[in-house]
Amino acid sequence: QQQVKQSPQSLIVQKGGISIINCAYENTAFDYFPWYQQFPGKGPALLIAIRPDVSEKKEGRFTISFNKSAKQFSLHIMDSQPGDSATYFCAASMGSGAGSYQLTFGKGTKLSVIP
Amino acid sequence: KAGVTQTPRYLIKTRGQQVTLSCSPISGHRSVSWYQQTPGQGLQFLFEYFSETQRNKGNFPGRFSGRQFSNSRSEMNVSTLELGDSALYLCASSWDFNGYTFGSGTRLTVV
Numbered sequence: 151q152q153q154v155k156q157s158p159q160s161l162i163v164q165k166g167g168i169s170i171i172n173c174a175y176e177n178t179a180f181d182y183f184p185w186y187q188q189f190p191g192k193g194p195a196l197l198i199a200i201r202p203d204v205s206e207k208k209e210g211r212f213t214i215s216f217n218k219s220a221k222q223f224s225l226h227i228m229d230s231q232p233g234d235s236a237t238y239f240c241a242a243s244m245g246s247g248a249g250s251y252q253l254t255f256g257k258g259t260k261l262s263v264i265p
Numbered sequence: 266k267a268g269v270t271q272t273p274r275y276l277i278k279t280r281g282q283q284v285t286l287s288c289s290p291i292s293g294h295r296s297v298s299w300y301q302q303t304p305g306q307g308l309q310f311l312f313e314y315f316s317e318t319q320r321n322k323g324n325f326p327g328r329f330s331g332r333q334f335s336n337s338r339s340e341m342n343v344s345t346l347e348l349g350d351s352a353l354y355l356c357a358s359s360w361d362f363n364g365y366t367f368g369s370g371t372r373l374t375v376v
Binding site for chain 2: 184194195196199239241249251253254255256257
């Protein structure tokens with residue numbers, strides 16, 4: 151199975167709060183898990199990424215938590231700001247072992263941060 | 266440093282026509298991929314090229330084709346356009362796969 155399931159579809163968070171987006175995958179051959187942020191009229195921009203040998207990665211206000219046994223990973227946005235309002239996509243790739251870096255994307259989460 | 270450039274930004278075509286979309290990757294990037302983005306299906310993989318060779322192809326009909334040139338620039342072509350081909354077509358490039366950088370896309374509308 152190539153699917154990556156993402157939830158929730160939409161999320162409303164107050165300024166200063168924590169935004170949490172979850173993803174689950176089936177294919178244990180996936181070995182690269184990026185998160186992308188997309189603003190209207192723009193292409194997705196790489197936010198942060200993790201590989202399965204690490205359980206957590208933090209960059210500024212953004213943290214990925216990875217649970218290999220549960221085949222789940224999540225994005226936490228601390229101190230959420232109105233400027234974070236965008237659509238977020240999780241993705242997964244099998245990497246060089248598969249001879250391709252094809253990304254399989256989740257369906258996206260539309261985040262709205264209200265003042 | 267210039268990003269991934271896609272041209273044109275917007276395109277309106279009639280059913281049955283064909284269209285060619287262009288992508289100029291970031292300088293030095295040899296890997297280029299194409300994705301289709303629609304509200305219903307989300308982001309779906311079309312093709313992946315590396316050094317002029319198609320490395321992988323997504324589950325799209327043969328009407329969708331692509332190629333990569335020696336300067337890493339890439340084009341994709343859709344023949345016999347259908348209404349369902351209306352979408353945002355995104356190109357992404359990478360040097361060594363420390364993450365793909367996407368362009369802003371070409372918005373194709375088929376009428």
